[in-house]
Amino acid sequence: MRGYALYLFKRLFQFCLVVFIGINVTYLITHATPIDPVEQTITAATAFGTTSPEAIAMMRRSLQDLYGTGGSGFDQWLAFWRRIVVGDFGPSLSAFPTPVSTLIRRALPWTAGLMLVATLLSWGLGNLLGGLAGYYRRNRLLKFAGIVAMGVHPVPYYIVAFVLLIIFGYLWPVLPITGAYAQGLQPGFSLEFAGSVIRHSLLPTASLVLVGIGGWFMGMRSLVSNVVTEDYTVYAELAGVRRRRILGAYVMRNALAPQVTGLAMTLGAIFNGAIITEQVFGYPGLGSLLVAAVHAGDYSLVIGVTTVSILAVSFAVLLVDVLYPLLDPRVQAR
Amino acid sequence: MGPILAVEGLKAYYQMRYFGTLREVRAVDDITLEIQRDEIYGLAGESSSGKSTLIKTIARAIRPPLNVVDGAVRFDFAGQGPRDIYTLSAPELAATRWRHLSYIMQGSMNVLNPVRRIRHSFVDFAFRHMSLPMPAFLRRVEEHLGHLSLRPDVLESFPHELSGGMRQRVTIALATVCRPDFIIADEPTTALDVVVQKGVLEMIRRLQREMGSSVLFVTHDMAVHANLTDRLGIMYAGRLVEEAPTRALFRQPLHPYTAHLIRSLPRIGDDTPRHGLEGRPPNLASPPPGCRFHPRCPLAMEVCQQTTPVMQELAPGHRVACHAAAQGILP
Amino acid sequence: MWKILRDLLRYNWEFTAGVILLAGVTIVALLSFVSPYPPLDVYVVAPDLPPSMEHWLGTTSRGQDVFWQLSVAIRNTLAFGIVVALISRVIALAVGLFAGYAGGPVDRLLMSVNDTFIVVPIFPILVLFYFVMRDQMSWGLLALVAACLGWAYDARLIRSIALSLKTREFTAQSAFSGMNAGEIVTREHLPYVMPVVFTTTMNNMNWSIGLEVTLSVLGFTDVNTPTIGGMIYWANQHAALVSGIWWWIAAPVALVIAVFVALFLLAVSMNEYIDPRSRLARMGGG
Ligand SMILES: Nc1ncnc2c1ncn2[C@@H]1O[C@H](COP(=O)(O)OP(=O)(O)OP(=O)(O)O)[C@@H](O)[C@H]1O
Numbered sequence: 041m042r043g044y045a046l047y048l049f050k051r052l053f054q055f056c057l058v059v060f061i062g063i064n065v066t067y068l069i070t071h072a073t074p075i076d077p078v079e080q081t082i083t084a085a086t087a088f089g090t091t092s093p094e095a096i097a098m099m100r101r102s103l104q105d106l107y108g109t110g111g112s113g114f115d116q117w118l119a120f121w122r123r124i125v126v127g128d129f130g131p132s133l134s135a136f137p138t139p140v141s142t143l144i145r146r147a148l149p150w151t152a153g154l155m156l157v158a159t160l161l162s163w164g165l166g167n168l169l170g171g172l173a174g175y176y177r178r179n180r181l182l183k184f185a186g187i188v189a190m191g192v193h194p195v196p197y198y199i200v201a202f203v204l205l206i207i208f209g210y211l212w213p214v215l216p217i218t219g220a221y222a223q224g225l226q227p228g229f230s231l232e233f234a235g236s237v238i239r240h241s242l243l244p245t246a247s248l249v250l251v252g253i254g255g256w257f258m259g260m261r262s263l264v265s266n267v268v269t270e271d272y273t274v275y276a277e278l279a280g281v282r283r284r285r286i287l288g289a290y291v292m293r294n295a296l297a298p299q300v301t302g303l304a305m306t307l308g309a310i311f312n313g314a315i316i317t318e319q320v321f322g323y324p325g326l327g328s329l330l331v332a333a334v335h336a337g338d339y340s341l342v343i344g345v346t347t348v349s350i351l352a353v354s355f356a357v358l359l360v361d362v363l364y365p366l367l368d369p370r371v372q373a374r
Numbered sequence: 375m376g377p378i379l380a381v382e383g384l385k386a387y388y389q390m391r392y393f394g395t396l397r398e399v400r401a402v403d404d405i406t407l408e409i410q411r412d413e414i415y416g417l418a419g420e421s422s423s424g425k426s427t428l429i430k431t432i433a434r435a436i437r438p439p440l441n442v443v444d445g446a447v448r449f450d451f452a453g454q455g456p457r458d459i460y461t462l463s464a465p466e467l468a469a470t471r472w473r474h475l476s477y478i479m480q481g482s483m484n485v486l487n488p489v490r491r492i493r494h495s496f497v498d499f500a501f502r503h504m505s506l507p508m509p510a511f512l513r514r515v516e517e518h519l520g521h522l523s524l525r526p527d528v529l530e531s532f533p534h535e536l537s538g539g540m541r542q543r544v545t546i547a548l549a550t551v552c553r554p555d556f557i558i559a560d561e562p563t564t565a566l567d568v569v570v571q572k573g574v575l576e577m578i579r580r581l582q583r584e585m586g587s588s589v590l591f592v593t594h595d596m597a598v599h600a601n602l603t604d605r606l607g608i609m610y611a612g613r614l615v616e617e618a619p620t621r622a623l624f625r626q627p628l629h630p631y632t633a634h635l636i637r638s639l640p641r642i643g644d645d646t647p648r649h650g651l652e653g654r655p656p657n658l659a660s661p662p663p664g665c666r667f668h669p670r671c672p673l674a675m676e677v678c679q680q681t682t683p684v685m686q687e688l689a690p691g692h693r694v695a696c697h698a699a700a701q702g703i704l705p
Numbered sequence: 706m707w708k709i710l711r712d713l714l715r716y717n718w719e720f721t722a723g724v725i726l727l728a729g730v731t732i733v734a735l736l737s738f739v740s741p742y743p744p745l746d747v748y749v750v751a752p753d754l755p756p757s758m759e760h761w762l763g764t765t766s767r768g769q770d771v772f773w774q775l776s777v778a779i780r781n782t783l784a785f786g787i788v789v790a791l792i793s794r795v796i797a798l799a800v801g802l803f804a805g806y807a808g809g810p811v812d813r814l815l816m817s818v819n820d821t822f823i824v825v826p827i828f829p830i831l832v833l834f835y836f837v838m839r840d841q842m843s844w845g846l847l848a849l850v851a852a853c854l855g856w857a858y859d860a861r862l863i864r865s866i867a868l869s870l871k872t873r874e875f876t877a878q879s880a881f882s883g884m885n886a887g888e889i890v891t892r893e894h895l896p897y898v899m900p901v902v903f904t905t906t907m908n909n910m911n912w913s914i915g916l917e918v919t920l921s922v923l924g925f926t927d928v929n930t931p932t933i934g935g936m937i938y939w940a941n942q943h944a945a946l947v948s949g950i951w952w953w954i955a956a957p958v959a960l961v962i963a964v965f966v967a968l969f970l971l972a973v974s975m976n977e978y979i980d981p982r983s984r985l986a987r988m989g990g991g
């Protein structure tokens with residue numbers, strides 16, 4: 041038990057470190073700029089013409105906190121962190137006066153859902169098929185699957201999403217290529233709405249899974265081909281333990297543990313992929329929000345999305361790490 | 375009934391293809407031996423002489439690059455008639471293993487699945503052979519663990535929670551719990567301290583007597599052989615060079631290499647300086663011609679460099695492969 | 706060295722396929738030096754022509770020849786990948802070797818920082834960077850930032866090798882003979898990690914080229930430097946797919962996929978060559 045507590049403590053420390061470094065990088069980038077973001081943004085905002093003087097004052101205050109123009113460097117840094125801790129990024133410029141946090145709260149579930157489903161699918165399928173391919177080395181079908189996985193895996197998310205878009209949007213238009221559900225549908229718990237959500241999520245999910253699955257497949261295959269030479273597997277085979285049992289309880293179980301660590305390590309990259317894919321398919325998550333914010337020059341929103349991304353990914357990593365000891369009892373001894 | 379195991383002209387090589395060229399390590403080269411029912415047969419020889427390879431081949435526990443090139447391994451369990459283990463089908467093999475033939479691998483500390491509790495290993499390995507309901511089976515296992523001075527709660531432990539010695543004993547329990555007819559043990563006591571080792575050896579002896587099983591016991595430790603085994607085979611560079619009842623072998627070794635092994639045993643009150651052997655064991659990828667021991671043998675003659683000596687029975691039950699011994703020259 | 710290459714070419718289909726693909730791509734890139742059109746000029750040929758004998762891959766809506774545009778673009782994209790790989794190799798080697806050699810708390814601390822860079826989502830940070838820099842965002846700057854963000858995974862790999870080297874005898878011997886830490890690491894350990902550095906270079910180039918393509922397609926880089934991503938960006942701007950100018954999109958997509966697959970195959974085959982376990986499996990499997 042003490043081992044587990046120590047492990048948890050270490051993971052928690054790592055979580056804090058990721059957040060700390062990530063957000064400070066954000067701070068550095070925003071403060072390295074030679075332009076004064078506050079005045080630039082205010083000018084852009086007033087150019088729309090509809091903003092009231094109070095609104096401008098409010099915006100200036102939150103912008104000054106976030107990008108710091110007043111006070112010493114340390115004060116600026118503190119103010120920046122305070123804003124982030126309470127989750128107040130001020131009003132969005134492009135959707136004034138909606139707070140940035142509201143926009144993010146609306147977008148986050150789409151990204152989270154897309155990522156969750158795509159990650160579970162690619163991780164689960166990749167490990168299952170890769171494990172089988174490592175165990176049944178001579179199976180033609182699995183060999184072929186390995187070659188396909190190797191072919192798609194190195195292509196970046198954007199290109200795969202884009203190719204899917206071309207195929208299913210132009211060459212063989214059978215699937216919706218934009219949005220999260222059909223326009224005009226009322227979001228709610230209806231069968232029709234759910235069906236539309238699923239249909240709209242197919243292409244973004246497919247592109248994430250296509251890219252993701254290869255890495256897990258190949259990782260698992262090589263892990264398994266090592267685990268089958270480990271003494272405990274050889275010994276169980278020798279003792280005539282049923283093959284199914286060996287594959288499940290010996291080979292897969294042992295190979296899975298490093299794949300969970302691998303999952304924690306790649307969540308950041310998967311997140312990158314998810315927001316890029318969203319942009320391609322006009323999926324209303326953080327990715328589309330981010331790109332739209334850049335095009336609209338919405339400073340607060342860009343910072344908001346970036347920091348929330350860092351927080352969300354680190355939290356997801358922490359979650360995976362916390363579950364890891366369930367798979368590998370040895371953690372408690374380390 | 376005949377012997378429980380008959381090995382005939384067995385050759386097993388590690389065959390490696392590396393970028394198109396074949397490299398062969400002849401780790402087991404033309405070995406013939408028999409093991410009787412109800413006996414402990416010891417196998418000795420220095421490191422890398424091919425002991426493990428031989429018994430892996432006997433247990434049909436081989437995988438590439440190790441291949442059987444020639445010969446037969448015939449087991450005769452409980453009067454079923456001798457059958458070559460390499461002709462058994464996969465289901466037959468699975469039914470034989472652990473029920474009739476069990477095997478303790480070298481490095482037996484690492485054979486337990488690291489992510490499962492010990493109890494699962496016993497269930498996986500032995501349950502289907504015992505035709506007992508689960509609670510009774512577990513009680514039997516606990517009782518058996520007791521013979522090895524292990525407490526029942528090791529069943530609920532993970533391997534990493536046990537010491538190396540405990541793991542070795544768990545493995546021995548795992549291999550003996552079904553009371554198999556033939557037990558192959560490859561250095562099962564090397565990680566144990568002397569006291570525990572003594573206990574485990576006594577236990578193996580006792581189990582063997584009780585069950586009437588045969589044991590093929592491998593270790594390079596001649597002292598263990600002297601205390602435990604009934605008969606002893608000596609391996610050198612992939613070949614069996616001498617075989618005799620253990621007492622006879624210790625009293626009068628006929629092969630110069632055996633004599634060296636026995637002389638190098640520490641003896642109380644004996645302070646004559648012991649000579650180490652000159653040279654190293656040969657490279658099994660290109661062993662010397664003739665007698666493989668000749669570059670290091672104090673008795674080597676001309677003929678030793680050209681002709682391979684064959685096994686000859688020079689005394690009842692005492693076989694040796696040596697030109698000098700055949701001419702009555704004793705080491 | 707040459708013998709290894711010959712053996713790899715003969716017995717490893719991944720390596721052979723990777724080399725052939727990469728050679729093809731390199732030839733296309735080198736052709737850019739004899740391009741008949743200045744790469745930055747627009748409307749030098751008739752726009753929207755489909756592939757023909759005169760314009761092998763057709764022309765764009767901006768009046769550029771797709772083939773010659775492509776050859777400049779792939780040259781710049783490859784150069785980007787190489788520059789990022791070089792810079793990030795230096796960082797990864799420094800951190801990895803040092804952490805591995807130092808061990809103990811220094812190692813733990815460095816690896817914590819290192820893991821942070823692995824975990825943190827890099828894409829939004831780069832977008833933020835572009836957002837702040839805007840017009841000052843240049844090719845070189847992006848390469849520098851990408852290198853600063855993309856070393857961590859390889860540093861971890863190098864560190865694990867350095868860690869195992871440290872326990873070997875020759876390290877103790879060198880320390881005994883009065884070499885200081887820096888000398889031991891660079892003279893004794895560096896040669897051992899070099900093979901791994903080579904394979905990670907391929908993977909890192911894949912990563913950085915993917916990043917560059919993605920950012921340019923979205924218009925988040927200097928889109929006036931012709932790159933693969935930039936080509937796709939301009940094609941999208943002109944709605945090339947909708948108006949049926951498919952060759953403008955298909956050519957860069959196909960070529961860049963060839964690059965990814967080639968680099969990946971090289972990485973895989975070299976990795977297999979280095980890893981003693983898979984080497985053993987290969988010998989056994991025949
Ligand atoms: N997997 C393998 N591939 C190639 N050669 C091998 C392999 N395993 C063993 N050998 C070689 O076979 C020979 C015999 O090895 P073996 O393990 O049978 O020796 P041993 O007598 O059991 O030694 P020890 O007392 O050290 O266990 C050695 O020369 C060894 O190098």
Ligand code: SF4
Binds near residue numbers: 665668675696698699
């Ligand atoms: S055969 Fe010759 S070399 Fe070999 S052991 Fe006998 S005497 Fe020595």
Ligand SMILES: [Mg+2]
Binds near residue numbers: 560
């Ligand atoms: Mg051995």
